[in-house]
Amino acid sequence: MNWEVVIGLEIHAQLATKSKLFSGAAVGFGAEPNTQTTLVDLGMPGALPVFNKEALRMAVMFGHAINAEIGMTSVFARKNYFYPDLPKGYQTSQMDHPIVGIGHLDVTLEDGTTTRVGITRAHLEEDAGKSLHEDFQGMTGIDLNRSSTPLLEIVSEPDIRSAKEAVAYVKMIHSIVTYLGICDGNMAEGSMRCDINLSLRPKGQKEYGTRTEIKNVNSFRFIEKAIYTEIERQADILEDGGRIIQETRLYDPELNETRSMRSKEDANDYRYFPCPDLLPIVLTQEYVDQIKSTLPELPNQKATRFQNELNLSEYDASVLSSSRPLADYFEQANSITKDAKLTANWVMGELSKLLNQAQLDINESPVSADAFGTLLQRIKDNTINGKTAKDVLQAMWDGEGSADDIIEAKGLKQVTDTGAIEEMIQAILDANTAQVEQYRSAEADKQKKMIGFFVGQVMKASQGKANPAIVNPILAKMLKG
Amino acid sequence: MFQQNIATLAQQLRNKEISSVELTQHFLQRISQFDENLNSFITVSESQALEQAKAADAILSQGKGNNLTGIPIAHKDLFCTQGTLTTCGSKMLNNFIPPYESTVTQRLAQAGTVTLGKTNMDEFAMGSSNENSFYGAVKNPWNLDTVPGGSSGGSAAAVAAGLAIAATGTDTGGSIRQPASFCGITGLKPTYGRVSRFGMIAYASSLDQAGPMAKSAEDCAHMLQAMAGFDQNDSTCSETATDDYISNLNSPLSGLKIGLPKEYFGDGLDSNVAKIIMDAVKEFEKLGATVKEISLPNLQLSIPAYYVIAPSEASSNLSRFDGVRFGHRCENPKDLMDMYTRSRAEGFGTEVQKRIMVGTYALSEGYYDAYYLKAQRIRRLIKQDFVSALEEVDVIMGPVAPTTAFELGSKTSDPVAMYLEDIYTLSVNLAGIPAMSVPAGFSEKMPVGLQIMGNYFSEAKLLNIAHQYQQVTDWHTQTPNMAKGA
Numbered sequence: 001m002n003w004e005v006v007i008g009l010e011i012h013a014q015l016a017t018k019s020k021l022f023s024g025a026a027v028g029f030g031a032e033p034n035t036q037t038t039l040v041d042l043g044m045p046g047a048l049p050v051f052n053k054e055a056l057r058m059a060v061m062f063g064h065a066i067n068a069e070i071g072m073t074s075v076f077a078r079k080n081y082f083y084p085d086l087p088k089g090y091q092t093s094q095m096d097h098p099i100v101g102i103g104h105l106d107v108t109l110e111d112g113t114t115t116r117v118g119i120t121r122a123h124l125e126e127d128a129g130k131s132l133h134e135d136f137q138g139m140t141g142i143d144l145n146r147s148s149t150p151l152l153e154i155v156s157e158p159d160i161r162s163a164k165e166a167v168a169y170v171k172m173i174h175s176i177v178t179y180l181g182i183c184d185g186n187m188a189e190g191s192m193r194c195d196i197n198l199s200l201r202p203k204g205q206k207e208y209g210t211r212t213e214i215k216n217v218n219s220f221r222f223i224e225k226a227i228y229t230e231i232e233r234q235a236d237i238l239e240d241g242g243r244i245i246q247e248t249r250l251y252d253p254e255l256n257e258t259r260s261m262r263s264k265e266d267a268n269d270y271r272y273f274p275c276p277d278l279l280p281i282v283l284t285q286e287y288v289d290q291i292k293s294t295l296p297e298l299p300n301q302k303a304t305r306f307q308n309e310l311n312l313s314e315y316d317a318s319v320l321s322s323s324r325p326l327a328d329y330f331e332q333a334n335s336i337t338k339d340a341k342l343t344a345n346w347v348m349g350e351l352s353k354l355l356n357q358a359q360l361d362i363n364e365s366p367v368s369a370d371a372f373g374t375l376l377q378r379i380k381d382n383t384i385n386g387k388t389a390k391d392v393l394q395a396m397w398d399g400e401g402s403a404d405d406i407i408e409a410k411g412l413k414q415v416t417d418t419g420a421i422e423e424m425i426q427a428i429l430d431a432n433t434a435q436v437e438q439y440r441s442a443e444a445d446k447q448k449k450m451i452g453f454f455v456g457q458v459m460k461a462s463q464g465k466a467n468p469a470i471v472n473p474i475l476a477k478m479l480k481g
Numbered sequence: 482m483f484q485q486n487i488a489t490l491a492q493q494l495r496n497k498e499i500s501s502v503e504l505t506q507h508f509l510q511r512i513s514q515f516d517e518n519l520n521s522f523i524t525v526s527e528s529q530a531l532e533q534a535k536a537a538d539a540i541l542s543q544g545k546g547n548n549l550t551g552i553p554i555a556h557k558d559l560f561c562t563q564g565t566l567t568t569c570g571s572k573m574l575n576n577f578i579p580p581y582e583s584t585v586t587q588r589l590a591q592a593g594t595v596t597l598g599k600t601n602m603d604e605f606a607m608g609s610s611n612e613n614s615f616y617g618a619v620k621n622p623w624n625l626d627t628v629p630g631g632s633s634g635g636s637a638a639a640v641a642a643g644l645a646i647a648a649t650g651t652d653t654g655g656s657i658r659q660p661a662s663f664c665g666i667t668g669l670k671p672t673y674g675r676v677s678r679f680g681m682i683a684y685a686s687s688l689d690q691a692g693p694m695a696k697s698a699e700d701c702a703h704m705l706q707a708m709a710g711f712d713q714n715d716s717t718c719s720e721t722a723t724d725d726y727i728s729n730l731n732s733p734l735s736g737l738k739i740g741l742p743k744e745y746f747g748d749g750l751d752s753n754v755a756k757i758i759m760d761a762v763k764e765f766e767k768l769g770a771t772v773k774e775i776s777l778p779n780l781q782l783s784i785p786a787y788y789v790i791a792p793s794e795a796s797s798n799l800s801r802f803d804g805v806r807f808g809h810r811c812e813n814p815k816d817l818m819d820m821y822t823r824s825r826a827e828g829f830g831t832e833v834q835k836r837i838m839v840g841t842y843a844l845s846e847g848y849y850d851a852y853y854l855k856a857q858r859i860r861r862l863i864k865q866d867f868v869s870a871l872e873e874v875d876v877i878m879g880p881v882a883p884t885t886a887f888e889l890g891s892k893t894s895d896p897v898a899m900y901l902e903d904i905y906t907l908s909v910n911l912a913g914i915p916a917m918s919v920p921a922g923f924s925e926k927m928p929v930g931l932q933i934m935g936n937y938f939s940e941a942k943l944l945n946i947a948h949q950y951q952q953v954t955d956w957h958t959q960t961p962n963m964a965k966g967a
Contacts, residue, residue: 039581043801045574046561046583046680048715078797080844082821089800142805271844273853276686276794278716 001239003200005231006208007160010195011173013152013183014127015058021126021150022049022092022278029189033132033143041129041147043087048277051076055150056281058182059099059124060291062152065176065298066119068103072283076124076275081268085129085142093125093153095272099281100152105176106300107168108318117169118157125151152182158197158208163227167220170194171322174220175299179324193218196226199244200234209234210244214251214258226251230258302327310340319348325363329372336373339380346376350390354397367396375403388412388464414467421458421471425478428457439479447479454479482507483643484960487700490646491548494541501541501551505534505595508553512597512644515964518625521638523558523616524566525598533595540593548703548727550593555645557636558599559606560586560691561680565596569682570604570614570632573808573828583680584712585649585691592707597645600635604830605799606653606684608632609902611660612893613832620889621663622961623927627886630660636694637664642964647695647704651681653688654787655881655906658918661694662881662930665920667947667957668694669701672937673913674719676705677712683798685791686717688910697957698919698947702726705940724941730948735769737946738874744780745879745905753924758880761921761931761950765878768949773874777866782859783908784900789843789856790911795833796840802828835896864912867934871914876946877934880905881918885927905932915940919947920956928956 020027023040039047063070077095100122108114127149132141154173160166174192177183184191199211214230217223229251234244249258274280297305299321306317320330326347334343351372355365367375375392378384384392384407395406407413415421429436432454439450451472458471482490482504493499509527516522530553537551556562559569561579568574582590590596603613611619611634619634621627622642629638633650637660640648650657652670661668669692676691683689693704706726712718739762746755762772804810804824811827814820829837843852870877882902892899909916914937918930931950935943951957 042806044561044579044581045567045569045577045682045801045807046559046579046678048679048717050714050716080797080800082800082803084803084805084817087801087806089803090797269846271797271841271846271849273793273797273844273849276717277683 002203003231003235003238004203004205005161005227006158006199006201006211007166007227008158008197009156009160009166009169010197011154011170012193012195013154013173013177014191015055015150015152015182016184017052017054017058017150019052020148021052021055021124022148025148027149031145033141034145036145037147041087041144043089049092049275051278051281052150055124056099057291058180059122059152060283060288061180061182061295062122062154062177063100063103064292064295065180066100066103066105066122068119068122069101070283070288071097071099071101072288073097073280074099074123075280076278077272078275080271083128084140085131085144085147087129087144087147091126091128092275092278094123097280098123105169105172107165107172109164109168112314115165117159117165120155120157122152122154125153127151163224163231166196166227167224170220170223172299175322175324179296179298181296187218187220190218194223196223196230198227198230198234200231200238209238210246212244212247212249212258214249215261217251222251222253225253225256226258229256233258306340310334312340312344316344316348320344323362325361329362329365329369332369333373333376336370337376337380339376342376342380343373346372350393354393366399367393371396371402378403378407382414382416382467382469383407384412384414385464385468388414412465415462415465416467416470418470418474421466421474422478424458424461424466425454425471425475428454428461429478432457436479440481451475451479483511483646484958486697487548487552487646487695487703490552491550494551495546501534501537501553501595502531504551505530505553505597508597508645511642515642516639516644518620518963519622519638519642519644520617520619521601521629521635521642521644522555522598523568523570523601523635526565526596529565530595530597533590537593537595546593549589549707551595552593552646553595553597554589554704555597555600555636555639555648556586557602557633557648557650559602559651559682560649561682562586562596562599565599567599567682568616569606570602570616571828571830571833572615573802575615575809577807579680581680584677584714585680585708587680588707589649589704594707600633600639600648602635603632603656604833605682605795606632606651606656606689607795607832607836609655609659609899610887610889610892611635612889613830615830618889621886622964623665624886625963627888627927628663630663630882630886632656632660633668633694634660637661637666637668640664640666640694640696641961643960647693647700649691649704649708650694651689651691652910653684653690653791654910655903657692657694658881658906658916658930658932659902661918662932663886663928665928665930665956665959665961666694666696667698667701667917667919667951668692669705669917669940669943670909670915671705671709671940672719672915673910674717675915675938675940676708677715677718679712679714679718683794685794686798687794688787688791690910697951698917698944699727699730699951701917702730702944702948705944709940719938721938726941726944729941729945732945733769734765734946734949737765737768737770737876739765739770739772740775740870740874740877741772742775742777742780742870742877742879744777749883749901749904750880751884751924754880754882754884754929757922757924757929758878758931762878764950764953765946768953775870775874775877777863777870777877777908779859779862779866780904780908783863783911784904786856786859786863786911787903787907788839788900789852790860792836792840793843793853794840796837796844799829799833799837804828860911863908867908867912867914871936875935876939876943879932879934881930881932882906885924885929909934913937915943917943917947919950920959921954922956928959
């Protein structure tokens with residue numbers, strides 16, 4: 001049968017606040033267990049939460065970025081369940097009145113098409129601690145460093161129809177939260193995690209099928225693979241005449257399969273109710289507007305500007321705007337070259353190649369945007385040609401100095417003196433009389449092919465320093481005889 | 482010495498007629514002499530108290546300090562005290578030594594008070610008789626066969642018997658006022674948010690409020706002055722400025738408009754208690770007040786509303802007692818679920834378990850709207866009743882409880898009768914307004930408390946009214962026979 005996949009995503013983005021959502025404890029990854037905790041994070045009797053207003057500001061920024069309704073009165077609620085790493089026996093979250101209401105996102109896919117994904121809501125909540133099951137002689141260790149870390153849970157509508165769309169959507173959210181500076185986007189450290197709600201239905205059917213939820217998938221690649229795997233699993237069951245059980249599943253990247261964690265029957269009744277320890281958050285329009293005015297240019301806006309003002313192609317614009325550090329690098333280099341096409345080609349080409357080989361992010365590049373821009377400038381002003389520039393970039397990457405230093409030290413400056421070039425060409429023509437004869441007796445279109453031999457000889461003789469723009473017309477003229 | 486008020490003792494301390502160490506020793510001696518019968522203390526911190534007294538004497542000897550410096554008091558055992566056992570009256574916290582200090586105890590310590598110890602209470606503040614304590618029932622010093630009231634029964638009995646000059650209490654549905662009434666002392670439940678809840682082990686967070694318990698309104702004023710005020714550690718604590726509770730005590734009462742809610746004088750109110758309350762009201766008329774009948778029509782609804790909201794919050798607040806990080810953990814748990822269920826079954830007493838179950842039920846999917854949401858709507862009605870009434874009158878007066886202290890064990894098998902004990906006090910917590918219990922007479926040798934309820938943040942007014950009454954009556958100066966001598 002022809003199945004249609006229906007996907008809704010819940011993304012947990014850890015907000016980049018200095019301290020926790022309800023306490024002054026520092027937020028950070030990798031500290032000694034239980035060293036980043038206060039009475040509140042430990043769930044001590046009598047301890048009370050105090051709301052971190054920085055998390056509020058970040059949530060409102062996100063709301064603006066997805067064109068959402070901002071919850072002018074939002075309420076924290078308690079989600080009650082027992083778990084050893086949940087110290088209070090409840091998670092403080094938002095239920096009926098989230099800080100961010102209905103919004104949407106236009107997601108550009110690889111083939112250039114755009115699809116709109118509705119966002120149901122985004123709410124603030126605290127993270128739980130961690131249970132450690134190894135090295136405790138059969139007991140469980142509890143680390144509460146992560147307890148009360150602020151999360152923004154972004155819930156999409158079931159508008160996603162493929163793994164590719166899902167990944168493009170998550171990448172878009174990733175790009176927005178990092179642009180806003182409200183999340184470091186580090187998925188390996190769990191700063192962004194994704195729950196996938198997925199069901200199948202026969203194409204054309206209106207009602208949704210029974211869905212499963214795949215918890216805590218933490219990379220773009222795993223999201224894609226988990227979705228493919230789960231589609232296949234559900235399709236196999238349905239095609240054998242079976243039924244999907246509504247349940248929570250876990251994706252195992254090593255085996256590339258999803259496994260059942262708990263079924264709906266085991267599901268908790270979370271007994272949500274408004275948290276009596278925290279007052280409702282009541283916003284003023286002034287506050288909401290003020291935050292809107294601090295919003296940076298967002299990826300979509302930037303891509304549009306790159307197309308309209310810099311005449312970049314849609315593809316180049318979307319790649320270069322996909323991450324803020326990449327866009328910043330490009331724009332900084334471009335401010336020196338004033339040649340967007342050249343800069344875009346080199347950032348997406350040679351620089352990206354070097355970064356990929358070294359597995360570095362753009363903000364870790366050993367060649368700064370300024371240095372890179374200066375290098376490209378030397379192509380533009382004919383100091384070096386493109387081929388030489390690749391070598392210079394490699395030398396810069398290896399720490400040998402600035403583009404100008406390297407060009408100077410290695411004597412790579414292009415020869416643009418026509419007299420010198422004419423001499424060089426004459427010597428080559430004299431040494432290759434047979435080829436010159438052949439050329440002169442050939443037809444015009446054959447000549448075009450044959451001229452390459454002479455250009456190559458000139459470049460070889462000049463050690464690549466002869467400027468092709470000057471060599472080509474002189475060579476053509478001298479070959480004519 | 483134990484019969485003196487704070488102002489007199491402060492004067493004597495400043496004049497070096499007595500030292501804080503002598504005063505503290507006097508009370509420690511009285512505790513060892515009388516508390517075996519009363520059981521009002523769970524922990525007596527003798528050596529720590531004497532150290533604090535020495536420190537207070539040092540301050541006083543430099544001519545520094547204030548009215549509370551060197552004054553021995555006691556704390557209800559639900560305020561976290563750093564380094565001192567804090568049980569909340571429960572086996573669950575039989576081993577719990579907090580790593581921090583509550584705001585209330587911190588502020589009183591800052592003011593120079595000496596902490597004699599931690600007082601007995603109904604487990605997790607759930608009860609109206611102090612019979613729900615893992616550490617045994619507290620006895621009423623006026624009659625050892627009767628209850629002292631609850632849940633701050635230990636604090637009330639200790640103050641009434643002269644085992645401490647004053648004590649802290651907490652009031653979620655009457656837990657300061659009802660034991661104050663039963664034991665013949667003065668107690669104030671402040672406006673919700675007037676005193677920080679930080680470090681108070683929570684029963685029902687939207688209702689819990691700490692307040693002073695002492696012989697007189699004047700002593701309560703001294704205590705409240707130190708306790709009240711904004712605390713950044715409690716998001717529900719009010720930023721409204723505190724008043725000068727002491728200098729307001731002597732304002733005249735002429736022109737005071739008193740409202741008597743007819744619902745407070747209906748069926749179920751003991752006739753002797755009713756007469757004593759009306760006599761007290763007459764005293765106020767002599768002081769220049771006028772009296773008017775008013776109505777609080779939703780009074781009857783306060784019991785069901787309270788017994789949904791408070792257990793709902795409690796069921797969540799008490800989830801942290803899971804045997805994982807602190808408190809009681811069962812022996813040899815076979816798995817996680819076994820550890821949870823046995824630790825909690827062993828650690829919590831019957832009344833606490835009952836309320837956790839009621840609250841869990843009320844918050845469950847499918848029941849939430851019918852119980853919790855409906856109770857919240859009733860709560861708004863009750864609040865509105867008070868707001869409207871307090872537009873007509875300055876304060877509302879009535880009984881604190883329908884009867885005087887009842888016999889130990891007489892209501893333990895009848896929870897509804899026990900819950901009805903709180904009929905006159907619960908609505909105040911639901912509305913969040915302040916209220917006091919002031920000794921107003923005796924019925925068959927047992928004390929009767931007059932309740933005075935006022936508008937939000939009118940603590941200074943309430944204390945002023947109670948103080949003026951205490952200038953013309955002596956009910957608050959009586960001492961139970963068992964505590965006389967020494």
